[in-house]
Amino acid sequence: MAQFFEVHPDNPHVRLLQQAVALLERGGIAAVPTDSSYALVCHLDDKAAVDHLRRIRGVDEKHHLTLLCRDLSELANYARVDNKQYRLLKAATPGPYTFILEASKEVPRRVSHPSRKTIGLRVPEHKALQALLELHGGPLLATTLIPRGETEPLSDAQDIDSQLEHELAAVIDAGACYKAPTTVIDLTPMTNGGEPVVIRQGRGDLAALGL
Template sequence: METIKVNFENGIEMNRIEQGAEIIKRGGVIAFPTETVYGLGADALNKDAVRKIFEAKGRPQDNPLIIHVADRDISAFAAEVPEKAQAMMDKFWPGPLTLILKKTDIVPLETSAGLDTVGIRMPSNETARLLIKASGCPVAAPSANISGKPSPTNFKRCVEDLDGRVDMIIGDGSSIVGLESTIVDYSVHPPRLLRPGYITYEDLLVMDPEVVYDEAKTRADEKEIPKAPGMKYRHYAPKAPLTIISGDVEKAGKEILKRTEKYRSEGKVVGILAPKERETMYNRENIRFISLGSEKNSSEIARNLFEGLRMFDDLNVDVILAEGFSETGVGIAIMNRLKKASGFNIVEV
């Protein structure tokens, strides 16, 4: 397949938006930017087009897709919108919040993975909204990567994964959030936070004190169909095995250095993922240190997380050691992604 590649380095080009919309209208698949990560989109109401998303990603079809809309009128796709869910939409849309709601029959089972619910969100990225509006349909869009790999947050990574697998790739800078959307399930009572994100659990509780978060419930059993993306299978993973060293900063640093010496004695190249404040500590031979930003700025760390994981693939490291982060605010989402990237390989010190 010949993939059309367009990068809006000098501003949005409406003729290219229209070109992308025409591809979606005729059942094609395109990668496009959002504020969270880049998405891999197709007409959410066209079951044949939706199947092409799974084929391009190499993704199991028992994983539901989020549908992206260009405005807050979702009555065609959601059978019911609870009052508190509407309040969430009014507060956080457009933005990185997905709501799980009972779906209407117009949404095919291929999009919802056979469930009677569907995830819906309205992205804040202008290119994304223009594309959805021009397409005249909701756009189903998981992250624009090969299934299991770290989600792409820029044009270059989309091209690496999907060139020759999709009809078109549109670039528009780096994603400003860097983590997939927060997902709240309003098809149940009390509502449940299924995937933490940039909109934090604390943010949600201000709007609806009944929202429940249980980390164990963010993982689906292998035999059940997950209600939201990312609840099943290994996600966000670099090629090299990743271990999280979590706990007191000083103790974690000593444990990482201890393990590093062991790996280096075996001739292995070690990747270390940590805040920039630790760069001097880890400045040693045969170590590939990648900074996610300042430990004082959780938004910066979140924005750089997936790109940092992908950089280790570029560096061909043999093993990766990552410092854990405080699980408060956006830190909950950062650790959620790191844990899944490591296959929940965590060492507490």
């Protein structure tokens, strides 16, 4: 049974978020609000939790998972980023964008793409989620909360709790989120002089990035 934490979106109660962090550290999966739709998150270094996350979402190891980072400096620890890529990242973060980048050695092989050795990374602009990441002390592994067999993400914490209460350890309710997922942009072609490739158009505005 999932524990339900109701927090203020801009000034979340630290004690409640600490309880959610403790559940994540014990291998639990949490549903968390973001600046796009809700996401499922787990501890990066817990293989059983990562496998459980994939089962809930209904995806295999070829589906890009995303690291939610507190800031660009943390993101750069987990990805290989050149100057051109960094300038684009700086213009887009924090915000509702996910970037596909070459994973660094800090990323466990089991969570990067098996053939490309890439990982999705983003810095969300949501105060409750940022507070959770700060209390956790590092990035969380995430995927958009789209139930198995569905195509649209869930955006209401009560709906998430009623549908997934037996599969989650925690649901953090900071009010309804947008129904749109992030915009996903593959930056790896830039390494060889190519242009960024838009994988998915979501909430993030491409024009703001000059794309």
